[in-house]
Amino acid sequence: MADSEPREVYSAANAQEAHFIKTALEEAGVEAHVVGDHLQNAVGDLPAVAIAPRVWVNAENFDRARTIIADTQARHQPGATPASQWKCAGCSETNEPSFEICWNCQAARSGKE
Ligand SMILES: [Zn+2]
Known part of the structure; x- marks a missing residue:
């Protein structure tokens, strides 16, 4: 049962990055959820650093999600390739x-x- 519990797989710098990661995961067939980005509307006066949306996946997909995220970042990071x-x-x-x-x-x- 524990294997189907959601786990945090990525802590994003901002909502845009969180959704970028979520999209990459879903394109690879891994269901993902962004948690915390709605706070950006509720507490708009806080500095951006205080808001760290997270991407969650089911625990059974955790390892695969980590690999997908690493690949995605490698492809989009200047100088990585x-x-x-x-x-x-x-x-x-x-x-x-x-x-x-x-x-x-x-x-x-x-x-x-
Ligand atoms: Zn040639």
Whole structure:
């Protein structure tokens, strides 16, 4: 029974981030709830730091949710992944950083220049 209890999986800096995480989880098939963001309306005079909306998931999804959140943050954090475009060694076309193979000639992305 304890496995279906909600657990806090993430403490967000603001409601926007909390809902961003919630959306990412739900897109991955994990039901999630934002707790505490409504306080932002009720106590609007408090500094933002006092308001920390949390994202809750069922305990059975906790580990998976942590992984999804880590992946989501890694993808959206500047510098966490190579953010620069890369040039194909085969055809000299420029590729987006997220591409693992050249869009033009399908050559594998070379490790380092
Ligand atoms: Zn190429």
